[in-house]
Amino acid sequence: MRTGLVPAALGLLFLGGCGNLSDEPPLDSASPPAYDDSFIESSIGDASYLNPVLSSDSASGSVNGAVFNGLVKYDENIHITGDLAERWEVSQGGRVITFHLRKGVLWHDGAPFTAEDVLYTYERLKDPDVKTPHSSNFDKVLKVEAPDAWTVKVTYSEPYVPALESWGMGIVPKHVFGGAKGKDFNEHPANKSPVGTGPYRFKEWKVDEKIVLEANPDCFEGRPHIKRYIFRVIPDNSVEFLELRNKSIDTMLLTPDQYRAYGEFFEGYKRYRLPRGAYTYFAFNLGRPLFRGRNVRLALAHAVNKAELVDAVVMGLGRSASGPFLPLSWAYDPSVKDFEYDPALAVKLLAQEGWKDSDGDGILDKDGKPFAFTVVTNQGNKMRSLSAEIIQQQLKKIGVRMDIRVIEWSAFIKNFVDKKNFDALILGWTISPDPDQYSIWHSSQKKEGQYNFVGYGNPEVDRILEDGRREFDPQKRKRLYQKMHRIVHDDLPYIFLYYPDYLPVVHRRVEGIQMAPLSTFGFGWNFDKWFVREKNVRYPVRTAQ
Template identity: 55%
Template sequence: MKRILTIVLVFSLLAGCAKKSEKISEEGGVPACGDTIIEASIGDASRLNPVLATDSASGDINALVFNGLVKYDRNIKLVGDLAQSWEVSSDGLIITFHLRKGVKWHDGEDFTSSDVRFTYERLIDPKVKTPYFSDFEKVKKIETPDSWTVRVFYKEPFAPALESWGMGIIPRHILENGDFNKSLFNRHPIGTGPYIFKKWSTMEKIVLESNPNYFEGRPSIDRYVYRIIPDLSVQFSELLKGTIDSMGLASDQYVKESETLPAKYGVNLYRHPALNSYTYLGFNLLSPLFQDKKVRQAISCAINKKEIVETVLQGFGRPITGPYPPTFWAYNSKLKDYTYDLDKARRLLESAGWKDKDGDGILEKESMPFEFTIITNQGNKERELCATIIQEKLSKIGIKVKIRILEWSTFVHEYVDKKKFDAVVLGWSLSLDPDQFSIWHSSQIKKGYNFISYKNKEVDRLLEEGRRIFAPEKRKKIYHRFHEILAEEQPYCFLYVRDALPAIHGRFKGIKVEPLGISYNFIKWFVPKSEQ
């Protein structure tokens, strides 16, 4: 299961440049090759290697440079990518992939089954710093009887098996020697994807160029520039000046400029549900402040989620009770949320031993004041506002909160990954399978995404069982119970899901909103010759 902090774009990548004989698109204009798209990002990438990447910026670039064996189409159905077809044995223990022939790495070498085997070997290598080990630990062995066939044998049934092979495949001929974790490849990647890596200027931009030999056709847009602009307000200013073409709008920007942007600046606005994504306040459970669930429940009672949705998101979202959005099939709709109730919050804290004994307005327990710091990433005003609202609400129940805003790479690698925080406002964008093993299973505290150090034996068992069962109704019961436990224990205060609000310059055509979003057909986007 691919887990990336904040948001991960899934690209379908179908097609190439049009010929003059092709008909005009629905939006007007004949599809043509050329032009550059400049997309803004709050944070820089860390490692352009899909086996090692843990952040959304790296994920965005890797999605264009690499391919998996499978991918999701616009209707959220798994289809072939580097695999043309596959069969699954009746017992679910063997997947046989039939690979595309004639696919080339960007350096001209042939892609073969040997590269798939090599990718798997790196994913299970204990020396490799990958968070995706748990997606492949159930593999018993891999066979490659020829260059175009991969046969994967599982130790036991594994429901997310097929989806897990959406992992980007990496080249054996470049990476089989040397230190994998520190390879120069991680800054100069070579993939099979629709775009070829050209340049990375740290904290400035990453430049890609279209792959003329891409197996599904050359992308219509010649160059893709990923500009790092750590502040959304600065991004918006650049959008108005025309120095960037695309960004994700904050809710207030969308509301204020919904008429001005298209009419005055030629920028089109889109809105669609963010797939399986949510924002949360996470507690470091190694801290003595947060080890009692009554304390975590009290904090959740003191946070007015509806107010956050209405003020921070301008209504472009909805509160949640657990680790799935309300539209997702694994979401347990029977659970009631923690209603905003300061008196209940105070009672819970008192029952946990927290009292204001000296009358200074701050709770104490065994001479320890209830003070902590919330960290979040620079440039995301919505998260900063959430932290500010939480700070104000908790002050009303005797908890003193400080807020620290950190540059994205520092935030992730120096604080979150190293568990050097009290609490964090952050978001997940998850795979479309309900499996959340790498976030919540206790085995994932050391190398996975369980950086809050959550441990629960029943949750461990449920997550293991959910991976072994294929029947949707049985899995639903498992994940409903999993959701119920998290709602009770509140290792996160689950805040909200928000709508995605992309803004893209109007000269780009071929953009359609589908269940998967808008980026699924990115290589079909084009700029008519008359507008280049």
């Protein structure tokens, strides 16, 4: 649950376990914290790369966040603080950052962490043959130097606002990779058996089953209390919920219907409701002829009833979305008027593009071809699957046939998203506190494995993203991103669906949880400080599976 840079506290609703606890043994509150319990977290999909330079999915990010450290990270108040760097100075008008690294930090294999590892990580991020989605965060870097083993000097071509945040990227060990470059780095065995500096060491990975980490007793941040951290892959949300009810896992994300039914089904857990730094979207592959014309996308936007989605999918635990920024963000433009649900207008717009039901079969056609496409989404996410089913019925009303394909997570990312092998998809983004979304929306970010997989390009948005990275005046920057909100909303590369609340549960024996809400990352930001008292240990390491 721990990641490099984590969003932080902007409001929290905590609800203690709502069931009848009479069948649960009372928890001890006096014994000291133990060092031998295990914590089992479920994941709907397996990781792809246990390497922060290469990974782009949330499953990989969760594991990498426990194994690796960046130079900096966010604290619970959304302030950047030191991680592998204990301090830094910014000079030359924001063009130079000098990081002073912590001394005595060890990689999990006992080798010392030094500035050479930072240089190596940067070189791989800028290596054109390395499949990283993060290279654009370092486009303005002119050079990275290591005056000595404990100092890193980064020089930028111009002042760059997200510069400090970008160094939350996990640092990888040069000696483990043997200086590998390009394809050799992409395919290195260490991507499946990582060595980091973080609070947890890699133990084993059984593909599509589980990843096991163990506490790092030599961690510079202090020895974690939870001895073993197990990520279980449970691709079906219903099975995941059953495992929770059987107390076979310690935490999961509830769907809204599970959250609403909480008190009726199980006991022994604490649940939380937090504002979530994320949104769910219905995106079009703009490289497909069917979706190149804005009028077609506009018609579909008028055919999607977001109010129905919020009621049926989010169940009021969230709100409809209008763009790429969160309502709590200063970059959000509240004046953006979303597209109204208007099926009649949708039919009219499609008719203008030549789509009519010429054969009376209920499906629009043009030049002898039906208006039909397939939307893909990932297995295990009940909310996305339900959203697809509801949208399918909404589009059917205007004569559009949308088929649904649900795909296992890692195959979904590698074979469909990364390769742009889709007509449309339903997915979500978790957003950083800083509104810079260059990697998602800039037209230069369309290569395989990068985040602009829909193929969006707008020169004005490109300019805004570039200007936003060098504009330090908060009000000017706000105006830039609010303008981008309006443009991206109107261009319709996505139909932005909803901002869901974040609904995690944790076994009640776990203490030390400090919330830094607003995102998936905010929950568990201090996981290395969570603990279980000796008399409450549930899965001692000697018997943990």
